[in-house]
Amino acid sequence: MTERILEDFDLDQIARSGQCFRFRPLGERQYALVAGGRYVEIAQQGSCVRFACPEDEFETVWRLYFDLDADYGRYKGAVAKRDKYLQSAIEAGGGLRILRQELWEVIVCFIISQQNNIARITKCVENLCSLFGETCYNSSGQVYNAFPSAARLAACTPDDLTPIRLGYRAKYILSAARQVAAGEVDLAAVRQMDHTHAQAELMRLSGVGVKVAECICLFALHHIDAFPIDTHIRRMLDEHYPKGFPLRRYKGFAGVMQQYAFYYELVK
């Protein structure tokens, strides 16, 4: 068990932010999370966050995963006082963090996300893991399913994926899995690329366009200058920033502002 007092951290906001689909609610401000091949239960009371794991696991895994060494106060402080929209967004979602999720998992999750809603995306991901993910047991006897590897999915037929209810996205995922499993797209190399090159390389994958590639860059590769524009962000930009979003002001971390805005559009 590890406890920490964390600033700019809200477990509910993070779990509902739509960047990760593997938070399972356990109770009031409590979640089970499978990430990085691990299962952990997390609970928050006020600013106190309890991780049901040893200190060393918290330090070596979850500190990085939740981006706890970054100063989100600095990001929020960069917002202009007169920018009422972003100020409201920060007020609503000031506890958000940009997670560092596993690359292949984020690729698949955001291929699924296209023309879809978060509730159904979550169901698809759960189905995918329970059907094809390796069954794992942690030290406290918890049973959980890892996210299925590219090789595992590449071995599937379209019929195998029917019960997942992926719709037309199933063929994208099978194709992308084959590209990765065959080494046609080298994910290890993508991890070493800068934002621009990573985006271009990711777009070689079946079912990955500009928006999905930006989500992958932001939520897996931690290129926090990535700025995915989906239907909500598009509508928000048209309504609140008709003469353009101040990307210059947030140079290098515009993706953090995007996430505040996206979350605000979800909950407002």
Added chain:
DNA sequence: AGCCAGGACGGAA
């Protein structure tokens, strides 16, 4: 019944 959901793709124009 029709519209929308964290879009991408292939083919026209």
Added chain:
DNA sequence: TTCCGTCATGGC
């Protein structure tokens, strides 16, 4: 380059 029809599924 931009535009357009199409692609599954489920909730409202």
